[in-house]
Amino acid sequence: MTVTASPATSCCDEYAGMSRRGLIRGAALLGATATFGSAVVTTSARPAAASWGAPARGTLVLLSLRGAADGLNIVVPHGDPAYYAARPRINVPKDTLLERDDFFGLHPGLKALQPMWRSGKLAAIHATGMPAPNRSHFFAMEEIEDADPGSSARTGWLNRFLGLDSNTSPLQGMHVGGGVPPTSMYGPHQVMSARAASAVKLAGDDQYAVNDGRRRSLQKLWNRDMSLLGRNVRSSFAAIDAFEPVLGVAEGPRNGATYPRSDLGTALGEVARILRGNVGVEAVTVDQGDWDMHTDMGNMSWGRMKANVTELGDAIAAFFTDLGPLADNVTLVTLSEFGRRVKENSSWGTDHGYGNVMFVAGAGVKGGKYYGRWPGLQNSLDADLTVTTDYRSVLSEVLRRRFDTSTSAVFPGFQPEDVGFMA
Amino acid sequence: MTAAPRRRTLLAGVGAGTAAAAAGAVTAPAQAAGVRYTPASFTGVQLLPEAERHLVSRFSYGVTPALANQVRKAGGAQAWFERQLDPSGVADGTAAALEGWWPSLSYDAPKLWERSQGTLEGGWEVMQSYQRWLLMRRTYSQRQLAEVMTEFWENHFNVPVFGDGVFTFRKNYGDTIRARALGTFEDLLQAVTVHPAMGMFLDNAKSSKSAPNENLGRELLELHTVGRGVYDEDDVKSSARILTGYWVDMWRTWTASYRPEEHWTGRVQVMDFTDDNRDPDGRAVVRRYLSYLAKHPSTAARVARKLAVKFVSDTPSEALVSQLADVYLRNGTAIAPVLRALVASDEFKRSAGKKVRDPGEDLVATYRVLQMKVARPTASDSAVNAMLWQVSNLGQTPVSWPQPDGPPLTSEAWSSPSRILASFDTHYTLSGGWWPKKDVTYRPKSAWLPRKRMRFDMLVDYLSRMLLHRPSTAALLEACCLSVDLTPAEMIHADHGLVKWNMHRVLATVLDSPAHLTR
Numbered sequence: 051m052t053v054t055a056s057p058a059t060s061c062c063d064e065y066a067g068m069s070r071r072g073l074i075r076g077a078a079l080l081g082a083t084a085t086f087g088s089a090v091v092t093t094s095a096r097p098a099a100a101s102w103g104a105p106a107r108g109t110l111v112l113l114s115l116r117g118a119a120d121g122l123n124i125v126v127p128h129g130d131p132a133y134y135a136a137r138p139r140i141n142v143p144k145d146t147l148l149e150r151d152d153f154f155g156l157h158p159g160l161k162a163l164q165p166m167w168r169s170g171k172l173a174a175i176h177a178t179g180m181p182a183p184n185r186s187h188f189f190a191m192e193e194i195e196d197a198d199p200g201s202s203a204r205t206g207w208l209n210r211f212l213g214l215d216s217n218t219s220p221l222q223g224m225h226v227g228g229g230v231p232p233t234s235m236y237g238p239h240q241v242m243s244a245r246a247a248s249a250v251k252l253a254g255d256d257q258y259a260v261n262d263g264r265r266r267s268l269q270k271l272w273n274r275d276m277s278l279l280g281r282n283v284r285s286s287f288a289a290i291d292a293f294e295p296v297l298g299v300a301e302g303p304r305n306g307a308t309y310p311r312s313d314l315g316t317a318l319g320e321v322a323r324i325l326r327g328n329v330g331v332e333a334v335t336v337d338q339g340d341w342d343m344h345t346d347m348g349n350m351s352w353g354r355m356k357a358n359v360t361e362l363g364d365a366i367a368a369f370f371t372d373l374g375p376l377a378d379n380v381t382l383v384t385l386s387e388f389g390r391r392v393k394e395n396s397s398w399g400t401d402h403g404y405g406n407v408m409f410v411a412g413a414g415v416k417g418g419k420y421y422g423r424w425p426g427l428q429n430s431l432d433a434d435l436t437v438t439t440d441y442r443s444v445l446s447e448v449l450r451r452r453f454d455t456s457t458s459a460v461f462p463g464f465q466p467e468d469v470g471f472m473a
Numbered sequence: 474m475t476a477a478p479r480r481r482t483l484l485a486g487v488g489a490g491t492a493a494a495a496a497g498a499v500t501a502p503a504q505a506a507g508v509r510y511t512p513a514s515f516t517g518v519q520l521l522p523e524a525e526r527h528l529v530s531r532f533s534y535g536v537t538p539a540l541a542n543q544v545r546k547a548g549g550a551q552a553w554f555e556r557q558l559d560p561s562g563v564a565d566g567t568a569a570a571l572e573g574w575w576p577s578l579s580y581d582a583p584k585l586w587e588r589s590q591g592t593l594e595g596g597w598e599v600m601q602s603y604q605r606w607l608l609m610r611r612t613y614s615q616r617q618l619a620e621v622m623t624e625f626w627e628n629h630f631n632v633p634v635f636g637d638g639v640f641t642f643r644k645n646y647g648d649t650i651r652a653r654a655l656g657t658f659e660d661l662l663q664a665v666t667v668h669p670a671m672g673m674f675l676d677n678a679k680s681s682k683s684a685p686n687e688n689l690g691r692e693l694l695e696l697h698t699v700g701r702g703v704y705d706e707d708d709v710k711s712s713a714r715i716l717t718g719y720w721v722d723m724w725r726t727w728t729a730s731y732r733p734e735e736h737w738t739g740r741v742q743v744m745d746f747t748d749d750n751r752d753p754d755g756r757a758v759v760r761r762y763l764s765y766l767a768k769h770p771s772t773a774a775r776v777a778r779k780l781a782v783k784f785v786s787d788t789p790s791e792a793l794v795s796q797l798a799d800v801y802l803r804n805g806t807a808i809a810p811v812l813r814a815l816v817a818s819d820e821f822k823r824s825a826g827k828k829v830r831d832p833g834e835d836l837v838a839t840y841r842v843l844q845m846k847v848a849r850p851t852a853s854d855s856a857v858n859a860m861l862w863q864v865s866n867l868g869q870t871p872v873s874w875p876q877p878d879g880p881p882l883t884s885e886a887w888s889s890p891s892r893i894l895a896s897f898d899t900h901y902t903l904s905g906g907w908w909p910k911k912d913v914t915y916r917p918k919s920a921w922l923p924r925k926r927m928r929f930d931m932l933v934d935y936l937s938r939m940l941l942h943r944p945s946t947a948a949l950l951e952a953c954c955l956s957v958d959l960t961p962a963e964m965i966h967a968d969h970g971l972v973k974w975n976m977h978r979v980l981a982t983v984l985d986s987p988a989h990l991t992r
Contacts, residue, residue, distance in 0.1 A: 243892075243896075260958040277987075397676060
């Protein structure tokens with residue numbers, strides 16, 4: 051299915067004409083050509099930016115759970131006796147589970163997601179992961195986000211996805227929050243990143259900058275620099291222009307949403323504001339950290355799992371509430387670099403394992419249901435949750451259904467199976 | 474074509490004094506056809522030769538006129554480099570005094586814990602002080618190379634400051650590294666692997682005989698020494714077993730001890746290292762194991778590559794890596810000979826300006842070249858406190874990378890649009906001297922005009938020499954002209970609008986140039 055843009059929203063040409071930057075750049079360009087001839091810097095963003103900011107076909111938000119989340123304690127296989135045998139101290143008791151069916155249930159920290167689950171907007175796919183285990187955080191993150199095991203070229207799967215169409219806008223892909231853009235976004239298609247929407251501006255580019263001097267001086271300095279830094283300086287200017295409608299959107303959540311006061315809550319609040327600006331953002335990456343729970347994962351009354359999983363559920367729920375009607379166009383997927391061992395360790399935690407759970411929420415999801423084939427758990431020192439669904443099948447299904455696109459170039463050489471969680 | 478004049482008029486009106494003053498007596502468009510941008514040459518600021526600037530730039534946090542003087546006094550960049558390799562011979566009273574700004578940096582673990590339990594000082598506050606102390610040392614220490622290498626090893630053996638309980642031992646961990654930053658890799662590895670801070674971060678401090686925690690055992694192989702591809706999962710298990718016994722009594726007394734009763738005994742094998750490991754006191758086997766790892770050819774290659782990526786380019790040649798690895802092994806893992814070989818290589822000499830400054834390097838270099846004098850903090854919004862927020866805005870605060878691999882060393886990682894816009898913002902704010910304001914002295918605006926009267930092109934050359942330690946180029950001159958709408962021939966004096974109102978725009982333009990964003 052293809053997502054069509056809402057007719058009520060402004061198109062690129064309209065806002066370019068109305069915004070301050072559009073107006074001034076238009077004027078400056080006219081003046082420049084007339085007055086200064088060929089001496090003038092001609093790297094203006096305007097021609098390229100004209101096609102930028104076109105409404106998004108839809109938006110995919112990739113939420114990475116950094117550190118390898120323990121999926122077995124997030125979506126709990128209470129029907130597998132090995133689960134309770136392997137985790138005498140850190141298990142999630144069956145009677146505390148939410149939305150329990152005869153085999154699975156949600157950690158009680160995900161209470162805020164129950165309305166989405168019940169309205170069919172949230173699905174869980176268990177025993178997902180990479181085709182072969184990789185227990186190193188860093189290499190696994192690299193591998194799962196590069197997602198092209200046959201190639202040594204370092205490009206991320208989201209970057210390849212963004213490169214499929216003719217849209218060159220760097221706003222088509224955005225990393226929101228702290229840190230550096232993840233590997234999934236890395237590659238030849240320019241992408242944007244920002245801590246917050248308000249940071250997407252050029253300091254000093256104000257009404258006192260005579261003759262557009264701030265922009266033009268920087269363009270002069272950088273227009274011959276062919277390094278990645280140089281290319282990104284140039285695309286930053288064009289991106290600022292196309293991004294301007296977002297800054298016209300009032301800050302703060304809508305529709306009664308309350309985000310948790312955390313990095314993830316803050317980042318998703320910024321994402322909602324950015325999507326409201328309707329500047330053509332189709333892929334967003336955000337991170338939640340602190341999932342590497344070798345120690346002190348804890349149980350129902352204390353520990354790191356309880357805190358992190360509650361933050362996760364509260365943040366996702368607030369995000370979709372905040373989006374309001376825009377939620378009909380936004381699909382969020384959670385992904386962690388690998389899962390954790392079945393058996394708990396001596397420090398109230400679990401060590402590096404393999405298979406994991408993925409959540410898919412929002413537009414197009416046939417939710418309220420647990421998907422995937424359960425491989426069965428073993429209670430032995432090194433036992434893993436085996437992977438029965440390649441994570442690329444999950445991602446492919448979202449891309450195919452929401453963007454009406456083939457995924458053969460996004461995941462080269464990979465034949466996705468139909469998991470069935472998308473309408 | 475009425476658009477341009479209309480806009481210009483409008484802006485002059487809105488900008489009131491500023492725009493008018495900046496334009497000075499010039500009423501015609503400054504960038505009129507036919508203006509030539511030929512760089513002038515200001516002879517009052519002596520520059521190091523290009524190759525020397527490159528060497529000093531890579532092994533310091535920014536070349537200032539003062540540092541260039543020291544280099545000349547030492548007898549040139551190569552001689553300076555040699556002296557810096559032995560930091561004990563370089564007087565550094567200013568940096569030594571900085572520690573006194575934050576009394577808690579000298580407290581032991583039990584005291585820090587006790588204070589954090591009351592309302593005196595949270596652990597995170599102690600760690601922010603530590604981060605600020607590092608930024609200050611990088612800015613003002615005379616032992617620049619030692620600071621650069623301390624940062625390098627702190628990142629290699631990354632223990633992020635905000636890990637649970639880590640604040641109790643983290644300053645001591647940093648001191649442990651600083652004292653060995655130019656010694657041997659083996660000595661460093663022996664000291665950091667069994668350090669309580671490392672033990673807490675990678676869970677070795679709670680590992681036990683009955684269930685050895687694999688976290689440190691794995692990262693020791695994967696990140697700190699040999700790297701992936703030469704060991705398997707059984708090696709990881711042995712590695713974890715060898716390391717059992719180092720204990721920190723976390724959340725109670727905060728004492729670190731060795732507990733033989735928690736040491737896993739029995740035969741171990743990691744790659745070609747084997748040991749019967751019968752003694753319940755496993756410290757000797759740990760020493761043998763770490764010595765084996767330090768001298769492993771894969772460790773040599775890994776350390777060599779990392780140094781080359783940091784100090785040469787993102788993609789060092791295999792030949793250079795292998796040469797440096799060879800030097801490392803032949804010199805008993807000593808670090809200084811590897812650095813000597815690195816700077817002597819043709820590849821290093823060809824690499825000037827090829828590395829993007831990371832957020833910390835950008836901020837510190839900006840403070841240095843703007844000659845900002847930061848004083849002991851007296852309030853929450855003091856400059857040294859603000860420095861940490863500024864570097865956070867750029868994308869990364871010191872020693873806080875959350876994962877054990879440490880922050881990326883590649884240019885690519887620090888070239889994102891968000892980082893670029895944040896850097897431009899920081900340069901602009903500092904050029905204007907708007908923030909921070911407290912406990913900091915900016916160089917007076919008038920001091921940036923070294924003559925009573927001088928042409929604008931001469932002023933730009935002066936600024937280029939002061940801030941970038943290189944002569945101005947035609948592109949920089951034109952950019953500076955564009956930034957304030959002046960021509961190269963404009964005569965600048967103390968009462969000129971540029972000096973009174975718009976010097977920050979020129980300073981920011983110079984700081985936003987490729988030469989300042991790279992090293």
